[in-house]
Amino acid sequence: MSEAPVMADRVEIADILEGLHTGKAVEVRGWVYRSRSSGGIAFVLVRDSSGVVQVTFDKDELGDRSFLEVEQAGIETSIIAKGGVVEEGRAPGGYEIKGNSMEVVGPSRNFPIGRDISDEFLLDVRHLWIRSQKMTSIFKVRSTVFGTIHDYFRSCGFYEVQPPIITPAGSEGGATLFEVDYFGKKLFLTQSWQLYAESMVMGLERIYTIAPSFRAEKSRTTRHLTEYWHAEMEMAWEGMETIIGHGEALISQVCQAVAERNARELESLGRDVDYIGGIEPPFPRITYEEALERLRSEGMELEWGKDIRTLEEKALAKSFDKPIIVTHYPKESQAFYKMTDPEDPDLVLAFDFIAPEIGGELIGGSEREADLETLKANLLRQGEDLEAYDWYLDTRRYGSVQHSGFGMGVDRLVQWICLLDHVRDTIPFPRTLTRHKP
Ligand code: 4AD
Ligand code: MG
Numbered sequence: 001m002s003e004a005p006v007m008a009d010r011v012e013i014a015d016i017l018e019g020l021h022t023g024k025a026v027e028v029r030g031w032v033y034r035s036r037s038s039g040g041i042a043f044v045l046v047r048d049s050s051g052v053v054q055v056t057f058d059k060d061e062l063g064d065r066s067f068l069e070v071e072q073a074g075i076e077t078s079i080i081a082k083g084g085v086v087e088e089g090r091a092p093g094g095y096e097i098k099g100n101s102m103e104v105v106g107p108s109r110n111f112p113i114g115r116d117i118s119d120e121f122l123l124d125v126r127h128l129w130i131r132s133q134k135m136t137s138i139f140k141v142r143s144t145v146f147g148t149i150h151d152y153f154r155s156c157g158f159y160e161v162q163p164p165i166i167t168p169a170g171s172e173g174g175a176t177l178f179e180v181d182y183f184g185k186k187l188f189l190t191q192s193w194q195l196y197a198e199s200m201v202m203g204l205e206r207i208y209t210i211a212p213s214f215r216a217e218k219s220r221t222t223r224h225l226t227e228y229w230h231a232e233m234e235m236a237w238e239g240m241e242t243i244i245g246h247g248e249a250l251i252s253q254v255c256q257a258v259a260e261r262n263a264r265e266l267e268s269l270g271r272d273v274d275y276i277g278g279i280e281p282p283f284p285r286i287t288y289e290e291a292l293e294r295l296r297s298e299g300m301e302l303e304w305g306k307d308i309r310t311l312e313e314k315a316l317a318k319s320f321d322k323p324i325i326v327t328h329y330p331k332e333s334q335a336f337y338k339m340t341d342p343e344d345p346d347l348v349l350a351f352d353f354i355a356p357e358i359g360g361e362l363i364g365g366s367e368r369e370a371d372l373e374t375l376k377a378n379l380l381r382q383g384e385d386l387e388a389y390d391w392y393l394d395t396r397r398y399g400s401v402q403h404s405g406f407g408m409g410v411d412r413l414v415q416w417i418c419l420l421d422h423v424r425d426t427i428p429f430p431r432t433l434t435r436h437k438p
Pocket of ligand 2 (some may be wrong): 364
């Protein structure tokens, strides 16, 4: 009987780079990231989902035919390589595999993405660009962000619920509703779980969801998607202060989890890990009125009642290093369900969290209007048809209680954590005004 061949264990590249396999025979499965050959040695950078390692092949050891195959493997060829791990100061990451075999699994010739490619082209070949280190680093951070949102709410005793996506009425104003032809009837894609949350919270008291929301945003900005991921929460028996506290604790927990689990990704994106890990409550707070004063002192005149726009948000964001909470917005610019401030009928008990550094609203929330007649008047003032909301008004007819909640744009949170120019790079296949494929 012949002796069994020495088996190489299949390992992750990240563990090689951590020094866990030095001196051992290993197998890696991955894709050719880059390669070059000189003086009878081929240097192949191989990537898997965890990292990139150099594998070197010696022509004399491999034989001419196999060596030619290595040399001819184009970028993104999928391969299985085996060899021994050594420490090598000259190799990227400080380790390399002295390769003794390479098997091509799926060939790849003339991979379309090279150097100096335009952003537009990268969006055309998004299905290939999502393999890049930049994109996979962002998606790893995104995965931590989603997981931590679930952890946060579940650990605080919230129930996860699933609101409908196809809905008969909007809650955030008609201008951004996408229509759906529903067997000949006009329905809409959800903008928010708002009306459903206010119904369900009377049964479950503490609820949250992470779901897509849709906004037919006609403006081209760096922070609007037409399909985005919305983390929403609603609580019975609580007012604005409690909800703000959850917003602060949630963002802080997410930032700490990312700093702990994704330090490598943050570094590769050029982000300071300690800064992200140090985002802790309390966050700075100003009222809408104070925001106007601050802006005025910087020469930006905003008419009272008008929404704070991108430009003004950026100006506010500049002077803070934590998310900024703006409270007490003018009632006239706000959605119908927000609670009128008992101390000032021109204001609502509503707040936004604005991202530091880049601006952009991360969270929007409020206490909800308790009074049935005020709610009806608000709906009518905003040109809504009361009949479409009659079922929702039942929430106020049968045992209503104080309740409050917020919605967080998860993509925007990832944009700020990774400090990206455009929110579209936080999501694998972005949907914007001009992009809907692949
Ligand atoms: O401020 P908004 O419109 O609030 C609501 O929809 C409430 N009903 C939420 C609630 O109280 N349950 O949206 C909430 C958040 C914004 O702060 C922003 O982060 C994000 O959703 N958002 C978008 N993100 C990406 N692309 C868009 N087009 C977005 N529109 C809103
Ligand atoms: Mg808002």
